[in-house]
Amino acid sequence: MLRDFYMDNDFRKTWDKTLAMYGQLQVDKGSGTEIGWMVKKFPLMTPREYVLAWKVWEGNDGSFYCYSKECEHPLIHRQKKYARVALFRSGWRIKAVSGRNACEIKMVHQEDSGMNVEIAKLAFAKGIWNYICKMHSAFRNYSTARRSPLTAGVSAVTLIQKVPTELDAISSTANTMPPGTSTSRDHLNPGLPPHETFVKKLPSKQSIKLLKNAFLIIGGAICLSRGHSNLGVKVAMVCILGKLTKRSASRSKSQERGGIHSQDSRGLLEDLATY
Structure with a gap:
């Protein structure tokens, strides 16, 4: 349910007022990659245009991963009325919390929308909590409000693939590693004392x-x-x-x-x- 909520951009337009337009451009059934176009509007600023490609994976433990990045597409040409976002990298993982009816969400996001850094910090600090509250309310209404399931059409969700075996094994090992287990640093430098910080002596x-x-x-x-x-x-x-x-x-x-x-x-x- 939470995975579908994150990926349902049509429903997002009903609660996310910054999302002005959205459209699906292409779906690669072989790789499971979806390409989409969206326009976000911000107060007193030129609307930002995004052309993104994203893909969803499912882990063996039932967790879900998604990664999105900027790209170019021949159907979308640059327009003066929009500011094209040239750098966008975003990824999240949704994992069930054992023993509870809850999920854990971890996200990594990098974006350069051409906004002044200080203005961006101020906008984030002032607007993030209100945005989270709107997202929470929308998720509570998602199961009853949506008219058709997200899997009705071809998308990255319907073409979801399994996480590669070697990557899933690395992730599982990292999550279950007990305290005190040696790391790659210990193998690369066996002569160094563990967890010791070496500081060069500065001249007087x-x-x-x-x-x-x-x-x-x-x-x-x-x-x-x-x-x-x-x-x-x-x-x-x-x-x-x-x-x-x-x-x-x-x-x-x-x-x-x-x-x-x-x-x-x-x-x-x-x-x-x-x-």
Whole structure:
């Protein structure tokens, strides 16, 4: 019942006021894929046009899956009065809840309708609860309100196929995996401790400051050497390199003793100023 309610676009027009038009374009009986066209209207915006292809599968446990995506069709040409949605990916799974007269619905949705992100967030936050309430009321009336069953014509529901065996086995394994079971990460990296987070040790502020000063010194030296080639500059370059070598050696020794010369970079800059 819930599967038919989700897939019945003709009935959707009676309760979903955003759905202005809908039409079936093509059904591939071999693959069970259905292609449809719909127009949705939004306040103060150009109506959005959708050309979608979707397919429905049934799992061995009685669950249902549906996946929809955007496509092109020769019967539908672009019109200026509509904004064609270029990116639409949506999927859902309906599964019965064991021990209860209820169903679990999981949905993944991605859509780029050309709407401003902030406006889209605001519209979703303000309108989603009202939309869910309308959907709930419509579903309660669905069994008595529809005049003909959804299976009367050829559609993705009548051409429903079974989930491929290998995919159904993966899904069943993932749902029944007990806590503490090893994952693919454990097999790919057997030497790593399980569930351990490795964080790279970031350099200290002092190290970053020294690195910046070193780049500044080297850059200035390169500019001087390329701008002047007289003997005085060459001598200055030799002295600078000597200073850098000596201070690097002294810094290494001080770090081994546990101390840090905080004035190294300042001293280097002062030495440069003398040349």
